[in-house]
Amino acid sequence: MPTTIAELARMKAAGEPIAMVTCYDHASALLCQAAGMKVLLVGDSLGQVVLGHRDTLSVSVGDMVRHAAAVVRGAPDALVVGDLPFLSYTSPAQAIESAGRLMREGQVGVVKLEGGRSIAPTVRTLVDFGIPVMGHLGFTPQSSHQIGVKVQGKSAEAAAAIIADADALQAAGACAIVLELIPAALAWAITERLTIPTIGIGAGAGCSGQVQVWHDILGFSGKPPFRHTRRFGEVGAAITSALSDYAGSVADGSFPTAANAATMDEAVVTAALALADRD
Structure with a gap:
């Protein structure tokens, strides 16, 4: 039975932690399906970890559609969330078009976009059109050139702004919010304040769930870039050894x-x- 946003709401209410992992292709999705993963994120981080770009900004809606469809085919029981990429939701009309493609062609169950109060009207429009939306606050990779790659919300003023953004997203109808690179105490306070689930990445254990990048948790590359990551395997070393043996x-x-x-x-x-x- 496929996971639904109603199931996420139930898990939040019951205090059951939600595990989410990024996934970018069919082969990886098959493994996630076998492992029983309930929620998968086809993140625009594919621009970096799959396509080799230096950031997420080069990813297109077409990229997201193609990768999302492959993931959905491999993990039919998971709730698949797809990122709306950079500059694909600059207006409600454009957001409807981009999200519509991601749902219709990519077959995702939820779309995710970055921002708070400034995009709340867009979130409300999408939800009114029947498109489930997950928010993303704190460090937002699509704004990395403006805010830098660092922890957000450390001052009282900055923390209050993130809280207000979270309130606005919930009021606009978002079904969940990713909280990235914010202090653990702030993430806990937001999680307690909201009725919708929060998914943390570098935001401590007080969130409703956690998300990590596939390549980081499996050890595909060198040292993970952030302290909030944790390796749960050394798949990269095993693959390198196998390829060397083959050659x-x-x-x-x-x-x-x-x-x-x-x-x-x-x-x-x-x-x-x-x-x-x-x-």
Whole structure:
């Protein structure tokens, strides 16, 4: 049975922590499905960790649609959330068009966008059109050139602004809010204040749930960039070792063996060569 936003609301009310992980392709989604992950985020972070860009700003709606559809096909039981990328929701009309593509073609269950009070009217418009929306406050990667990559909301004034943004998103109909890189005490206070779930990333254990980037938790690359990440495996090292073994086996002739190939009677080969020569 696919996870729904109603299930997230129930988990928040019951105090059941929500685990969410980023996912960008079909193969990864199959593993998430097998692991029983309830919520997957097709984040615009794919621009960095999958497409090799330096930030998220180069990601297009088409990129998001393509990757989201692959994830949905691989994890039919998960609630798949898709990011609206940079400059794809500058007006309510554009947001409807972008979110409509992500839901219609990408088949996501929820769209996520960054910002607070300034985009609350857009959130309300999307919700009124039947599009579930997840908010994103604190460090917002699409604004990284303005605010820097650092913890947000450390002063009373800055914290109050994030609280007001969270109130506005909930009032506009958002079904959940990601809280990224804000102090744990502030994230806890917002979580206690809201009736909708909060999903933390670098925001402490007081949120309704947590989200982490696939490549960080599985150890695909070097040292994780932030202290809030934690490796739960060393998949990258295992893959590197396997690829090295494969290349070595090809080089020394130990792969492939006769067991890795189909057989054919020599008489058939001789007859085929004769026919080819005759033709």
